[in-house]
Amino acid sequence: MLTLQNLSIRAGVKPLLDSATLTVHPGQKIGLIGQNGVGKTTLFKTILNEVPIESGSVGIPQNWLIGSVEQEVSAKDINSLEYVTYGDSLYAESTERVKQAELANDNEALVSAYDGLDKISGYLVPNKAKQLLYGLGFSDADFEKNLSAFSGGWQVRLKLARALMQRADLLLLDEPTNHLDIEAVAWLEQWLKSYEGAVLIISHDRDFLDQVVQGIAHIHDQKITYYSGNFAAFERQRNEQLMQQQALHDKQKQQMQHLKSFIERFKAKASKAKQAQSRVKALERMEQVAAVQAMNPFIFKFLSPDHQPDPMMNITDLSFAYGDKSILKSVDLVLRAGDRIGLVGVNGSGKTTLLKQLVGELKPQTGKVIISKGVKIGYFAQHQIDSLNFDQSPLQHILAQENAPSDQESRDFLGQFGFSNTQCLEPIKAFSGGEKARLALAIIVYQKPNLIILDEPTNHLDMETRDALDMAIQEFAGAVILVTHDKHLLASISDQYWWVHQGKVTLYQGDLDGYLQQQLKAIKETQLENKVTRPGQSKKELRQQNAQQRRVLEDKIKPYQKEIKVLDKRMEQLQADLANYHAMMEDETLYDAANKQKLAECLKLQAGCSQELEEVEMRWLELEGLIEDIKAELES
Incomplete structure (x- = not known):
């Protein structure tokens, strides 16, 4: 290990x-x-x-x-x-x-x-x-x-x-x-x-x-x-720790304040000098528990659009090719106000090319992209980050925007994206990829768009910034088109999916899990079609090899199935115990002062039983998943 x-x-x-x-x-x-x-x-x-x-x-x-x-x-x-x-x-x-x-x-x-x-x-x-x-x-x-x-x-x-x-x-x-x-x-x-x-x-x-x-x-x-x-x-365990830490911090603050009050009151009195001195030492020895800071330092939101045309965009008979290679063919789409579009399709299928058509960076070779009057697009992509002026500071980037706010208002705005006063004034060439991405997002937010188009916005973002972006998009009242490999973000934002596939863009009839299962099935079929055998291997040898592999996989399942049977029995017992504790706690006499110790014991047993049941259920689910994976391998 x-x-x-x-x-x-x-x-x-x-x-x-x-x-x-x-x-x-x-x-x-x-x-x-x-x-x-x-x-x-x-x-x-x-x-x-x-x-x-x-x-x-x-x-x-x-x-x-x-x-x-x-x-x-x-x-x-x-x-x-x-x-x-x-x-x-x-x-x-x-x-x-x-x-x-x-x-x-x-x-x-x-x-x-x-x-x-x-x-x-x-x-x-x-x-x-x-x-x-x-x-x-x-x-x-x-x-x-x-x-x-x-x-x-x-x-x-x-x-x-x-x-x-x-x-x-x-x-x-x-x-x-x-x-x-x-x-x-x-x-x-x-x-x-x-x-x-x-x-x-x-x-x-x-x-x-x-x-x-x-x-x-x-x-x-x-x-x-x-x-x-x-x-x-x-996340569950961490949140429980933070809550306990906050409670301990609050309690310690009270203790420290009490000690400080005693010291201030009695440090000048000779009769109390010894006790005051001991409290000074106690205060010095006390290990301060840090106050729980907000788990996420980034809290921002997209401003509400002043108006939202409907429909926002009409795409008719759009086609595009790079040289002889056709990328998009006869695409017809309508984007309505408030739509939340997840754009899916394998890399190289044309997702980014389609987005560039929509924002005007590429012109269709045939067909039209008609953008309604009043539509204001906020576009995030890797090349948008690369186009930032690396010799300028975040503050200079915001002050360069149309109808720029005051110097202090710009600093306050940038603070929502995790930029300190010092960072606001530093050239961004020394910034990390995540910091540059946050600045690009800040500029989009400031522009107050009513349509946000995001092409892989999470590549350089840590989890805290991703969560802040997730919340900001969910609260945004305008339309969104999103390309991302982050399944959590895509599933939480999108209410429909446009599938880019073989030059076409169609509405996918199903949810994200169904789409991914379909893609995994297609990959598996391709893999099966291209399996090879050992050079010179006969059909009989191949059958023997497959039978041997099957026996190995079946032997692999057996210990998991055995453990599941043990877990099933344990879950039944724990559920019965939990029902007993609930029944005991419905007895009003348990809450009498005389039964204080009994109540505490009952609560302790109930908590322990609940925790063990959760752990057993998690292990049961893990084993079921392992067995399903092996069965899928057997079928292949």
């Missing part, structure tokens, strides 16, 4: 972790969370021995292989399939030995190299790589393309696929869902659920964490606190 023991690390002079502790067991999947800048990525670099440790230790079993996504593409002169397969280091070594033996015309070395390849089931590796690439949105035509032919976003996907190919005991994934579309995110969730190694994931996507992890490691105040369960369980 991986153990961080009293670990302290810095970024320059800034302390990030101070005596932090964490343990990651084999097969455990943990989400690593915390606000931007707390040291999550630096911690990964520390585990990979790329950053020095100030004090403490990182313990890694000698035989463990640590897998991660490489920062730069190591070689761009190979095709995508070879690049991904070489993520499996054993396969890469064996394949290189085969190539060297062939070049040297050394038959003995060649036999030995092929024997080594056979021992690691190397014949299965290219097929596994193809399955990964299909899941991440690549097609057969992409396999032979040189890496340099892919854009930056698609190269990020290739690096992720290469990392997933590693035979790692521990996989480190830093924001793996960035640059993925929501369909690929759904596929990645399923893949990680079945991954047998341990995984440590940095992510701000709450729904992704809910689906994948069984524990949360929260970095806060230079410490790491571990919470069992998914992100929803973390």
Whole structure:
């Protein structure tokens, strides 16, 4: 297992972790969370021995292989399939030995190299790589393309696929869902659920964490606190802690005020000097419990539009192509006032191209986009962030807007987006991606649009800013068109979905879960169509291999089913106990003064019973999910 023991690390002079502790067991999947800048990525670099440790230790079993996504593409002169397969280091070594033996015309070395390849089931590796690439949105035509032919976003996907190919005991994934579309995110969730190694994931996507992890490691105040369960369980536990912390803080404030009053009253009196002095020492010794700060420092809202034309936009017979490649064909759409549109479709299907048509950055080659009079669009996309003046401050950006507010009003406005007075005056070139994204959002909010178009707004945003954006859009009275891989945000905002697919844009008849299941089914069908067998393998051998794999999967289910039976009995008992405690508490005599101790005991037992029942139910659901995943694998 991986153990961080009293670990302290810095970024320059800034302390990030101070005596932090964490343990990651084999097969455990943990989400690593915390606000931007707390040291999550630096911690990964520390585990990979790329950053020095100030004090403490990182313990890694000698035989463990640590897998991660490489920062730069190591070689761009190979095709995508070879690049991904070489993520499996054993396969890469064996394949290189085969190539060297062939070049040297050394038959003995060649036999030995092929024997080594056979021992690691190397014949299965290219097929596994193809399955990964299909899941991440690549097609057969992409396999032979040189890496340099892919854009930056698609190269990020290739690096992720290469990392997933590693035979790692521990996989480190830093924001793996960035640059993925929501369909690929759904596929990645399923893949990680079945991954047998341990995984440590940095992510701000709450729904992704809910689906994948069984524990949360929260970095806060230079410490790491571990919470069992998914992100929803973390939020529940964290909120309970904060409420207790606030109550303790309030109580301590009263105690401290009492001590201060005594000291002030009696410090000048000789007869009370000793008691006053002891209270001074008590005040000094008292460990102050920090007051609970608002969990989210970002609270902003989109201003109510002055008016909302209806319809806001008519798109008729719109078509567009890049050269010979047709992107959109004969698109007909109507956007009504107050519509909440989730724009879905795999990367490359034309979502961003459609948005650029709507905001006028691209002109349709045929057809029209008719925008009603009075429509004011607020458009957020990555290139909008890149077009900010990096030599100017946030304050200068706001003061440059039409009908700009006063200097102080601008500072107050920027404060809602987490910019301090000092940051308001600093050039933004030194800002993080998240801070620049917040500034771009602030400018949109100030412009008071009645139509907001957001293209992947969450890529650089931490969880607190995402939550603030979610709340602001929900309260916004105008129309919204949203493209995002954040399932939580998309589901909470959208009331209908436009599906961009094969050049068409159609209204999807169903909810987001139904859409994603449809996409996963399509990916699975593509994977099944392209399964390969071992070279020279007969049909009989293939049937035997499939039967053996089926027996392995069936054996895997049995212990889960056995544990579920035990849990079923335990749940029945706990539910019966809980019903008894409820019946006891309906007895009015229990609340008499004479039964104070009995009441306290009953409340304690009830609370313990409720907590255990919740834990047992969570485990039952987890096991059911594992069994369903194995059954789905059996069916395939």
